[in-house]
Amino acid sequence: MSTNESILEVTDLRTSFFTEGGEVKAVDGVTFDVPAGKTLGIVGESGSGKSITAMSILQLISHPGKIKGGEIKFRGKNLLDLSEKEMRKIRGNQISMIFQEPMTSLNPTYTVGQQIRESYKIHQGLGKKEGSKRAIEMLKLVGIPSPEKRLDQYPFELSGGMRQRVMIAMALACKPDLLIADEPTTALDVTIQAQILELIKELQDELGMSVVMITHDLGVVAETCDYVAVMYCGKVVEYADVRTLFKNPRHPYTVGLLKSLPRSDRDQEELTPIKGTVPSPDEMPVGCRFAPRCPFATNLCHEKLPSLDDVGDGEQIRCWIYTDEWNGDPGVKVYEPERTTEG
Amino acid sequence: MSQKELLKVKNLKQYFPIKGGIFGRTVNNVKAVDDISFTVNEGETVSVVGESGCGKSTTGRAILRLDNPTDGTVEFDGVNLLDLNKKEMRKMRKDMQIIFQDPYASLNPRQTVRETLREAMAIQNVVPKEERGDRIAELLETVGLQPYHADRYPHEFSGGQRQRIGIARALSVDPKLIVCDEAVSALDVSIQAQVLNLLKKFQKEMNLTYLFISHDLGVVRHISDRVIVMYLGKIVEVGDKKSIFENPQHPYTKALLSAIPVPDPDHNKDRIFLQGDVPSPIDPPTGCRFHTRCPFATERCKEETPELRSAGYMAEGHQGACHYMELIESGEHQPTRETSNVRMLDEEPEKV
Amino acid sequence: MTTYIIRRLFQLIPVLFGVTLLVFLLMHLTPGNPAQLIAGETASQSTIERIEVSMGLNDPLPVQYVNFVTDVAQLDFGYSYRNNTPVFEEIKPRFWITMELAIYSTILSIFIGLIAGIVSAVRQYSVRDVTIMIIALFGMSMPNFWLGLMLMNWFSIQLGWFPPTGWGSAGQVVLPVITLGTAGAAVIARMTRSSMLDVISQDYIRTARAKGVHEQIVIYRHALKNALIPVVTVVGLQFGTLLAGTVLTETVFSINGLGRLVIDSIMARDFPVVQACILIISVIFVVVNLIVDISYTLLNKRIDMD
Numbered sequence A: 001m002s003t004n005e006s007i008l009e010v011t012d013l014r015t016s017f018f019t020e021g022g023e024v025k026a027v028d029g030v031t032f033d034v035p036a037g038k039t040l041g042i043v044g045e046s047g048s049g050k051s052i053t054a055m056s057i058l059q060l061i062s063h064p065g066k067i068k069g070g071e072i073k074f075r076g077k078n079l080l081d082l083s084e085k086e087m088r089k090i091r092g093n094q095i096s097m098i099f100q101e102p103m104t105s106l107n108p109t110y111t112v113g114q115q116i117r118e119s120y121k122i123h124q125g126l127g128k129k130e131g132s133k134r135a136i137e138m139l140k141l142v143g144i145p146s147p148e149k150r151l152d153q154y155p156f157e158l159s160g161g162m163r164q165r166v167m168i169a170m171a172l173a174c175k176p177d178l179l180i181a182d183e184p185t186t187a188l189d190v191t192i193q194a195q196i197l198e199l200i201k202e203l204q205d206e207l208g209m210s211v212v213m214i215t216h217d218l219g220v221v222a223e224t225c226d227y228v229a230v231m232y233c234g235k236v237v238e239y240a241d242v243r244t245l246f247k248n249p250r251h252p253y254t255v256g257l258l259k260s261l262p263r264s265d266r267d268q269e270e271l272t273p274i275k276g277t278v279p280s281p282d283e284m285p286v287g288c289r290f291a292p293r294c295p296f297a298t299n300l301c302h303e304k305l306p307s308l309d310d311v312g313d314g315e316q317i318r319c320w321i322y323t324d325e326w327n328g329d330p331g332v333k334v335y336e337p338e339r340t341t342e343g
Numbered sequence B: 001m002s003q004k005e006l007l008k009v010k011n012l013k014q015y016f017p018i019k020g021g022i023f024g025r026t027v028n029n030v031k032a033v034d035d036i037s038f039t040v041n042e043g044e045t046v047s048v049v050g051e052s053g054c055g056k057s058t059t060g061r062a063i064l065r066l067d068n069p070t071d072g073t074v075e076f077d078g079v080n081l082l083d084l085n086k087k088e089m090r091k092m093r094k095d096m097q098i099i100f101q102d103p104y105a106s107l108n109p110r111q112t113v114r115e116t117l118r119e120a121m122a123i124q125n126v127v128p129k130e131e132r133g134d135r136i137a138e139l140l141e142t143v144g145l146q147p148y149h150a151d152r153y154p155h156e157f158s159g160g161q162r163q164r165i166g167i168a169r170a171l172s173v174d175p176k177l178i179v180c181d182e183a184v185s186a187l188d189v190s191i192q193a194q195v196l197n198l199l200k201k202f203q204k205e206m207n208l209t210y211l212f213i214s215h216d217l218g219v220v221r222h223i224s225d226r227v228i229v230m231y232l233g234k235i236v237e238v239g240d241k242k243s244i245f246e247n248p249q250h251p252y253t254k255a256l257l258s259a260i261p262v263p264d265p266d267h268n269k270d271r272i273f274l275q276g277d278v279p280s281p282i283d284p285p286t287g288c289r290f291h292t293r294c295p296f297a298t299e300r301c302k303e304e305t306p307e308l309r310s311a312g313y314m315a316e317g318h319q320g321a322c323h324y325m326e327l328i329e330s331g332e333h334q335p336t337r338e339t340s341n342v343r344m345l346d347e348e349p350e351k352v
Numbered sequence C: 001m002t003t004y005i006i007r008r009l010f011q012l013i014p015v016l017f018g019v020t021l022l023v024f025l026l027m028h029l030t031p032g033n034p035a036q037l038i039a040g041e042t043a044s045q046s047t048i049e050r051i052e053v054s055m056g057l058n059d060p061l062p063v064q065y066v067n068f069v070t071d072v073a074q075l076d077f078g079y080s081y082r083n084n085t086p087v088f089e090e091i092k093p094r095f096w097i098t099m100e101l102a103i104y105s106t107i108l109s110i111f112i113g114l115i116a117g118i119v120s121a122v123r124q125y126s127v128r129d130v131t132i133m134i135i136a137l138f139g140m141s142m143p144n145f146w147l148g149l150m151l152m153n154w155f156s157i158q159l160g161w162f163p164p165t166g167w168g169s170a171g172q173v174v175l176p177v178i179t180l181g182t183a184g185a186a187v188i189a190r191m192t193r194s195s196m197l198d199v200i201s202q203d204y205i206r207t208a209r210a211k212g213v214h215e216q217i218v219i220y221r222h223a224l225k226n227a228l229i230p231v232v233t234v235v236g237l238q239f240g241t242l243l244a245g246t247v248l249t250e251t252v253f254s255i256n257g258l259g260r261l262v263i264d265s266i267m268a269r270d271f272p273v274v275q276a277c278i279l280i281i282s283v284i285f286v287v288v289n290l291i292v293d294i295s296y297t298l299l300n301k302r303i304d305m306d
Helices: A050-057 A084-090 A112-124 A128-141 A160-172 A190-207 A218-224 A242-247 A252-260 A299-303 B056-063 B086-092 B113-124 B129-142 B147-151 B159-172 B189-206 B217-223 B241-246 B251-259 B299-303 B325-330 C002-029 C034-039 C045-055 C061-073 C087-122 C127-141 C144-158 C170-200 C203-210 C215-252 C258-267 C271-299
Strands: A006-019 A022-035 A039-043 A065-074 A095-098 A178-182 A210-215 A227-232 A235-241 B005-020 B025-041 B045-049 B071-076 B096-099 B177-181 B209-214 B226-231 B234-240
Touching (some): A006 A050, A039 A218, A095 A160, A178 A190, B005 B209, B025 B056, B113 B147, B129 B159, B189 B217, B226 B251, B234 B251, C002 C061, C087 C170, C087 C215, C087 C258, C087 C271, C127 C170, C215 C258, C258 C271
Parallel strands (some): A095 A178, B096 B177, B177 B209
Antiparallel strands (some): B226 B234
């Protein structure tokens, strides 16, 4: 909420990829806040730009991608004004990141210990002995059995779940203020996913850090996040606290996502898919990006891009329906939340 | 729904040899599927669920003889497929199709959609040559594509569209059974819902039978009539969808269901955290294969392999493979292990 | 690891069997009678027959082969037809010259190849990258005898910097090593580049950057070690090409190495020497590849050594 102090404020972030086919605006004016100590979920389907947003925060975008503009304020300081050297001091130290594929995200030719110690060496100048001591503490913290032994093991000797724990240990080594988790459990089995998500949550409480959770899984969002930004085609279309988003979703895309989701916790007669597909970058609509798939779209939607507006209670929506200019059916504003079996 | 048994799998085993030592002999086997039996009735959808390494995909491949099973029988329409020679099997494949997870990898990149579908029909010779053109247009329309898509190559389509082509190819030979191996797992939810609805529609219209292999329990709950839960090459529980999801009996099924994140912030999370990782299928644990991670395991579970069985209070056809189903249900057998801590892991067995 | 090495050594047996058999048959199936050769054009039939008996040329082929292998195992390659000296003594000094040439050239090609490949990969599609890759293409395409002659023309005859022929002094080493090493350097540069490009796009490189690792350390510590794995294989294969290349290089620079010995012996139909040379070169090639495979597994921890 707006009363909360934000640790990260992203404003109008733009990241493009310059390919032979022209400019692809992967992140196209993204704005959101991460309240201190809370978890913000960024949810979206493939091509929504959620991962590129995460990579842009740490400026890990490499050729042919480029951050074109906007502001990324971390503790009041715009990261885009920093030099590469200053940025390196932030990466892995104040802001850390974990990735989707634990199988490939660790260097196969170095031991677990070498990889964790490296963080201590870079950011705290610790030698091998002190680094190993700290690394063992971290491995214990993330629940890895016999950590002394693990230190000398190579990533291939560990299971997927263990590797993701090592990744978390490495990311949290320097006790960052912000952890960016990019689909941290997508590649894992569901019972392992449950362990890892719980672990992240517990560590967040213990270390008092904030988390940005990038995911395509609305279940993961509901379980782990306090606030949610829904992205579609490089833009945030809805930003709300998690309860509001699931109980009273307003953007037609968010509603569509929830209605297409097969649920494991209750029976559903039928799924209502969103029609059509995500537009390709070279045929991006000029108006609302979602208009071609939106059941309520009017001429206004097809012609003019709506802005991300406050609609009260800290909620933001990018949709013409919730503006005074709306000229379609006034009834579509009311979304009847489905009754759930629980509470 | 008719009760004709279309597919009857009995004592199916699929071992993959491991070569090793100085002379590269077979030193051991990966017991990917180890003695499983089940039936699938005509017109129903049976899902096989479980985590990686449980043998669900291997089961699907073994049934279609994409890998030749080590032992057991697979009766399809009364014929044991494992007795057939190559030629007879090829004929049989007309009735049994498979849709894979990655539609891109399973489509020939140098063939247009038309060529792909024509080839499928030519191999099985189901549609007279002169009618194939019309049939292709009809098929594409059925799966929600346009007839002009027929002359495009796989790379010109999106993931969802490619999966539709995979479905069209499977349908082109008018099969009875379709094995869907993680068929919608790679798709975004909005597209996944489209494909799921399509699969349901065809089932109704063409009386298709699906063997639906998936790790996504939301999808499984939506599409299945019956569900088979596998763990390390064994079936641990089987039953109608309602029983499995609302009255699970095996501790593994319970843990699996409790682990799924539910898209509802108010959902009450009574989560069972399993200890450690799935053991290796090379030397699977003795007795009940789940005993190394099971919250309720006792000495008996280490020694005695539980068979699939039913109990009086369970629905018809609902079976679990656990010694303590009834006692857990009545509360007489309490957990023997911690299930709420994610950081007090037992020493996991060494990975091989 | 020990199991792996033992297994690889066992696998050498059929390879060596094949090599000896091939060399043996090659010599025995080529037209021309060795006895006649030794005895000379004008020798009488009885002399020739006597020689045939003493050399065991009338024994059945399998017996001859077994004798051949037994002798070879004891480093007894017979006597040179030309000089009537033990072949082994004939080969020994020349063998070391060729090994020196091959090893120096390999070191040169690895050194230049790696640097060029890394520099290219780090700035893909830059002017630097394109220039290096064009030079590499030339390096691969130039026949080495031609390159040798050109180098000799410029640096020995025109500029007089290096002696044009011979082997031994530091100056004499330079041109032949460049001649022989260029193609290898080009191949290794191209391999290093593509391997580095592949590795740089891997997830763990992104992880390293996200940790705040300096870009240079990302390249030289995190990326290079992984990128070297396929390069090592190429170096091994390249060594074989290199051995073949010594024949031409030694001829161009008049170096008395193994390669030249082969040529001279073939010209003189000195079969035992040819046989021994081919055999030795084959064995070196096999052994080098064994070493490469073992170092490959040491570099790449993921390879299951059992």
